[in-house]
Amino acid sequence: MIAAMRWFVRAFLLVVFLVGVVWFNHVRTNRPRRIDIATREGILLVGNGTEPATLDPQLATGQPEHHIFHAIFEGLVAPAPDNPDADGPGAAASWTHENFTTWTFKLQPNGKWSDGTPVTAGDFVYAYERMLTAKFGADYANMLFPMLNAEAFYTGKITDFSQVGVKALDALTLQITLAGPAPYLPSMLKHYSWFPVPRHAIEKFGNMTDRNTRWTRPGNLVGNGPFMLKSWRINQSVETIRNPYYWDAASVKLNGVTFIPISSDTTEERAFLDGQLHVTQTLPLAKIPGYRETRPDFYRDEPLLSTYFYRINTTRKPFDNPKVRRALALAIDRESICRNILRAGQKPATGLTPPGCGIGYQPPDVMHFDPNEARKLLAEAGFPDGKSMPTFDILINTNEAHRTIAEAVQSMWKENLHIPVRVLNQDWGVYLESQRKLDYDVCRAGWVGDYLDPSTFLALWKTGDGNNNTGWSSPRYDALLSESFLEGDPVKRFAILHEAETLMLEEVPIIPIYWYVRSFLVQPNVKGLLPSLLEHRCYKAVELVP
Amino acid sequence: MIRFLVSRFVQGVVVIFTVITITFLILKASPGGPFRSERTLSPEALAAKMEYYGFDKPWPVQLWRHIVHYATFQFPESQLFSGRTVDEIIVSGFPVSASIAVPALLLALIIGVPLGAQAALRPNTLEDRTSQLAATIGICTPSMVLGPVLAILFGLKLRWFNVSGWFDTSDWVLPAMTLGIIYSAYIARLTRGSLRETLAQEFIRTARAKGADNTTIIFKHALKLACLPVLNFLGPAAAGLLTGSFIVETVYQLPGLGQFFIASAINNDQELLIAISAFYAVLIVSFNLAVDILQAWLNPRIRLHA
Numbered sequence: 025m026i027a028a029m030r031w032f033v034r035a036f037l038l039v040v041f042l043v044g045v046v047w048f049n050h051v052r053t054n055r056p057r058r059i060d061i062a063t064r065e066g067i068l069l070v071g072n073g074t075e076p077a078t079l080d081p082q083l084a085t086g087q088p089e090h091h092i093f094h095a096i097f098e099g100l101v102a103p104a105p106d107n108p109d110a111d112g113p114g115a116a117a118s119w120t121h122e123n124f125t126t127w128t129f130k131l132q133p134n135g136k137w138s139d140g141t142p143v144t145a146g147d148f149v150y151a152y153e154r155m156l157t158a159k160f161g162a163d164y165a166n167m168l169f170p171m172l173n174a175e176a177f178y179t180g181k182i183t184d185f186s187q188v189g190v191k192a193l194d195a196l197t198l199q200i201t202l203a204g205p206a207p208y209l210p211s212m213l214k215h216y217s218w219f220p221v222p223r224h225a226i227e228k229f230g231n232m233t234d235r236n237t238r239w240t241r242p243g244n245l246v247g248n249g250p251f252m253l254k255s256w257r258i259n260q261s262v263e264t265i266r267n268p269y270y271w272d273a274a275s276v277k278l279n280g281v282t283f284i285p286i287s288s289d290t291t292e293e294r295a296f297l298d299g300q301l302h303v304t305q306t307l308p309l310a311k312i313p314g315y316r317e318t319r320p321d322f323y324r325d326e327p328l329l330s331t332y333f334y335r336i337n338t339t340r341k342p343f344d345n346p347k348v349r350r351a352l353a354l355a356i357d358r359e360s361i362c363r364n365i366l367r368a369g370q371k372p373a374t375g376l377t378p379p380g381c382g383i384g385y386q387p388p389d390v391m392h393f394d395p396n397e398a399r400k401l402l403a404e405a406g407f408p409d410g411k412s413m414p415t416f417d418i419l420i421n422t423n424e425a426h427r428t429i430a431e432a433v434q435s436m437w438k439e440n441l442h443i444p445v446r447v448l449n450q451d452w453g454v455y456l457e458s459q460r461k462l463d464y465d466v467c468r469a470g471w472v473g474d475y476l477d478p479s480t481f482l483a484l485w486k487t488g489d490g491n492n493n494t495g496w497s498s499p500r501y502d503a504l505l506s507e508s509f510l511e512g513d514p515v516k517r518f519a520i521l522h523e524a525e526t527l528m529l530e531e532v533p534i535i536p537i538y539w540y541v542r543s544f545l546v547q548p549n550v551k552g553l554l555p556s557l558l559e560h561r562c563y564k565a566v567e568l569v570p
Numbered sequence: 571m572i573r574f575l576v577s578r579f580v581q582g583v584v585v586i587f588t589v590i591t592i593t594f595l596i597l598k599a600s601p602g603g604p605f606r607s608e609r610t611l612s613p614e615a616l617a618a619k620m621e622y623y624g625f626d627k628p629w630p631v632q633l634w635r636h637i638v639h640y641a642t643f644q645f646p647e648s649q650l651f652s653g654r655t656v657d658e659i660i661v662s663g664f665p666v667s668a669s670i671a672v673p674a675l676l677l678a679l680i681i682g683v684p685l686g687a688q689a690a691l692r693p694n695t696l697e698d699r700t701s702q703l704a705a706t707i708g709i710c711t712p713s714m715v716l717g718p719v720l721a722i723l724f725g726l727k728l729r730w731f732n733v734s735g736w737f738d739t740s741d742w743v744l745p746a747m748t749l750g751i752i753y754s755a756y757i758a759r760l761t762r763g764s765l766r767e768t769l770a771q772e773f774i775r776t777a778r779a780k781g782a783d784n785t786t787i788i789f790k791h792a793l794k795l796a797c798l799p800v801l802n803f804l805g806p807a808a809a810g811l812l813t814g815s816f817i818v819e820t821v822y823q824l825p826g827l828g829q830f831f832i833a834s835a836i837n838n839d840q841e842l843l844i845a846i847s848a849f850y851a852v853l854i855v856s857f858n859l860a861v862d863i864l865q866a867w868l869n870p871r872i873r874l875h876a
Contacts, residue, residue: 052730058737075833078652085607161618163611178614235622236653258651258662259825260736284735287829288820290718291734295823298725298733453838456606470608490610 057299063549063568066279071292071304071544075259075285079240081216082155085163087559088285093216094561095264095281096138096247100129100148100198101213105275105565108556109380109476111210115143115220115248115271116198123512124205131196136269137222138252145192147220153185153232154221160233164217167474170209172201205512208382208477214560215474222246250276250564259285270564277552277567296322296545302568303553304545309425312368312543322545325369326555329378329473330540331481334418334433334466335459338533339495342413343465347405349532352466353391354398355440358537361432368543373536375529377478380557385478385518388526391536395440402441410442416465417448421455426468429537459493469493469534473558478521479508485528496533578862582855589851590640593844594633604649604838623649623841636844648842650833656845659830664849666736667826670745670818671811675804677750678757683800685754686761687793693766701758708755717748717821734823745822749815753807757800765796794868801868805861809853813846 062069076089081097084090094103102114116129135143152171155162156178169175172189176182189201202209212218225246229237238244245253250272251264265280267273284301286292289308296304307315307323315323342348358372371379375387399409407413418433420426430447437445450458458464471491473480483489486505487497504524511517529536546553552565605611605619620626624635639646645657685705689698724744725733731744768774769792777787816828827846834842 049728049730053728058732075651077650080652083652085609158614159618161615161622163607163609163615165615166612178612236647238653240653257825258654258659259829284823286734286823288823291821291823294718294721294726294733295735300732300735452836453603453606454601456608457601457603460610490612493610 059299059302059547062282062302063570066277066568068278068281068550068563068566068568069300069302070281070283071286071295071301071306072262072283073285073305074287076262076283078236079245079253079256079262080221080236081219082151082160082162082164082221083235084216088283090216090559091561092262092264092283093219094249095251095283095563096245096249096253096267097216097219098247098249099213099216099219100131101210103214103556103560103562105552105562106554108554108560108562109211109558111214112562114214115148119210121209124207124209124514125202125512127200127202127209128193129198129200131198132271133196135196135248135271137225137246137248138267138269139222139225139246140269141222141224141246142195143220143248144195145198146195147223148198149190149192150223150232151219151221152188152190154226155217156185156188157233161235162217164215167212167215167217170202170204170206170212172203174203204509205517206477206509207514207517208475208479211477212475214558220248222248251278251281254280261285272564276564278563281563281566293545296547301545302547302550307543307545309366309368315543315545316368319545321548323543324546324555325541325543327369327371327378327380327557328540328542328559329381329476329480329557330470331373331376331378332429332468332470332537332540333373333376334535334537335464335469335494336466336533336535337462337464337495339462340465342405342407345405346531347401348407349535350530351398351402351405351441352437353532353535354394354401356433356436356535356537357393358391359393360436361429362538365428365432366538369541370538371541373538376525376534376536377481378473378539378557380476381473381481382477382518382521384514385521387478388522388529390526390529398440402443407443410444413441413443415444415446417446419455419458419464419467420447420449421452421468422449430468433537462493462495466535470540476557478518478525479505482521482524482528485533492533494533496528496531498527498531501527575859578859582852582859585855586848586851587637587640590636590844590848591633593847594636594840597838597840597843598629600838604840606838623647640848645845646841648834648839648845650837650839650842656842659842660827660845660849663825663827663830664812666824667815667819667828668812669742670749670815670824670826671808673742673746674749674753674811675808677746678753681750681754682757683761683797686758686763687765687788687796689758689762690765690769690796691788698762702762705755705758705762708752709759711752713748713752713815713817714821716751717745717818720744720748721821734821736824741822741824745815745818745824748818748821749811753811756803756807760800760803761796764799765792768792768796798865798869801861801864805857806854809850809857812853813850 059069072091073088076092078084081093098114100114100116101111104110104112115131115135117132119127119129121127131145137143152168154160155165155168156174158178165178173182173187177185177188191199193199226239229239242253242255250267250270252267254263254265256262262283266276289306292304293308295301336343336349338344362370362372374389374391377387418430420430434445434447437443459467484491487502501524504520508517508520511520549569551567551569605616624632645655648654648656648659651659685701689701692698721733721744724730731740732738735741774787774792777791813827816832819826819828831846
């Protein structure tokens with residue numbers, strides 16, 4: 025009898041357990057996905073890489089911040105709804121220029137900050153003074169240097185800011201005078217370093233040049249973008265909601281955008297599949313071919329204004345000889361790297377500036393795979409068949425993708441030139457330091473353009489530029505660049521820049537490898553999220569279709 | 571007891587400030603400055619930042635400033651997360667790490683101790699071998715493998731839990747399971763080893779000779795003593811879990827301390843790195859103290875000496 029009771033109790037418990045599991049399974053599997061709730065509420069959930077370091081547009085330097093700023097701030101010029109790389113009206117309703125040098129911007133008559141205060145020309149003057157005050161320590165201050173006297177003020181040669189080329193002609197008219205003609209100024213103005221900042225909000229929490237005050241916190245931060253900051257939970261999310269004071273609020277379709285920092289690409293991919301994100305920032309490299317073939321409804325890729333290249337230390341032997349450098353460049357089969365290793369639609373870089381870098385600019389097409397010519401040049405340089413060529417290193421920062429590419433290049437050089445090469449990896453900080461101190465032979469690098477003009481890539485190679493890091497210098501190149509800064513005719517200007525780029529590429533202080541493509545996933549119900557070379561987003565044009 | 575506590579407290583303070591000093595010195599000796607980026611900073615911007623964070627001063631002055639900051643609880647600002655003080659970051663990350671760590675530890679104990687004890691009581695049987703095999707697999711499985719496996723199984727396939735994020739009340743379950751399973755393997759092996767050793771000791775034989783029944787022997791005498799190595803392990807393990815497991819936090823995208831710790835190391839955020847190291851030291855010192863007291867309570871042969 026007792027044994028029977030015991031069995032009965034056991035069977036009962038088992039049934040309770042099974043019913044519990046079934047019930048649990050039912051409840052959990054039927055809970056709505058985050059994106060379904062968000063779609064209903066009109067909130068776009070975006071994967072955003074790493075946690076933003078700051079929400080002060082004048083102190084930020086990274087991509088995650090860049091994405092958020094496109095929601096909560098707006099420059100004079102904004103990404104156009106039908107093509108984010110085109111120049112649409114932003115804080116300025118219209119603009120005119122004289123010879124691309126003196127630009128006059130008419131601000132939106134109903135332009136307001138997210139607290140209802142009007143956006144005035146004075147806010148821009150204030151922002152540019154803040155940015156150019158050296159004590160403030162803005163990383164991107166040099167983006168403003170095309171402005172007349174901006175560099176002189178920054179370096180302390182002049183102390184009166186009124187001599188800098190920015191003036192508020194009246195509350196709604198801003199005049200920017202440049203040091204030379206710059207047809208690309210509107211594109212440059214879409215970079216957050218040119219965005220206005222709210223004096224009234226900043227000075228509630230400190231002085232103009234105080235870094236890192238509490239003005240960027242939710243509740244304090246005031247922006248002028250289509251959305252405004254609602255919350256910022258560190259390493260968790262940055263929530264923005266519709267800004268009712270935005271000048272074009274009527275055309276904003278979403279009720280908000282939430283940026284979710286996810287540093288691991290595999291975690292981000294799982295979050296997307298789990299229905300937690302509408303858009304990812306990236307996609308694990310190994311998964312790209314699979315998604316491209318099997319999930320075209322999710323998969324997107326878009327070319328970026330970004331080049332992957334190798335720097336060569338031209339101060340070291342034998343790399344001081346342009347023939348050696350050229351031989352190295354000609355012995356790399358870029359097609360094969362893109363097709364067999366990268367496999368995400370990257371384009372072999374036949375020059376430095378990526379396609380689309382300046383409307384009408386045709387980058388020189390000089391970097392090709394030509395092993396015979398490479399061997400000939402190497403022989404002319406005194407290393408026939410690679411003999412007596414010293415062993416050297418390709419320096420990379422520790423990263424699997426960089427290593428794979430470096431190993432491919434290593435084997436191409438070994439096979440085509442018979443020269444011994446090693447791959448040396450260093451941690452990020454050490455690698456940057458080695459690069460800066462010219463303590464390397466060949467080293468991997470990348471550059472992202474800030475605006476649509478070849479100068480965003482070509483200015484680096486001027487003698488003494490802080491980002492040159494190759495030891496290469498050419499008076500002719502410097503002269504061509506200076507000439508381009510004074511040339512007001514866009515066609516002639518591009519011709520000068522083309523000549524400069526060709527000259528630089530023929531001397532080969534760098535070896536371009538490929539032009540970047542960003543692969544990511546998007547839910548099919550997201551409409552209006554258009555490709556942009558600069559990753560510019562016109563969030564007001566984005567729509568969620570239920 | 572009071573003398574013991576006071577002495578250990580003083581020792582603890584010394585340890586914490588030593589950790590701050592050593593971390594600081596290692597950071598100073600490591601190559602690369604704190605403000606490095608792919609784009610070279612202008613000398614003016616670099617100078618402004620150096621001045622703002624006090625890096626323009628000689629290093630002994632910087633070290634002294636750190637010590638004063640920590641001694642007076644005036645915590646410095648992180649460089650990576652500009653505008654946030656290090657204590658603000660720890661206060662935001664610690665509850666997340668703790669709400670993973672506590673259930674993970676409990677789970678580890680709930681699985682590990684019975685599994686190990688079962689194995690110890692039936693040595694060299696199928697049960698023992700199976701539980702040992704399970705424990706070995708558990709120890710050998712890195713969290714970067716187990717985490718995604720659990721996320722795919724319980725998240726993507728069964729849809730019971732979210733695969734990542736810290737939004738729902740159930741978001742602690744999978745990370746805690748991942749850590750709990752791995753730690754339970756260690757605990758099972760420790761319990762098995764130490765229980766077997768204890769059961770072979772003379773006082774157990776004496777107890778048996780006196781006619782005590784098996785349950786009393788195991789639970790009252792043997793297991794209590796066999797728990798000591800487990801306790802020893804739990805002190806540092808708890809401190810490690812509470813300061814966040816970087817891998818699990820990355821796999822599940824949790825805003826815990828582990829992610830901040832690694833981000834600060836990678837980005838050379840000296841203030842945050844020193845702060846989290848110091849916080850880790852505080853936890854280690856406190857848990858070791860707690861373990862010592864617990865041990866004395868469990869094992870009368872151990873005395874607490876100042």
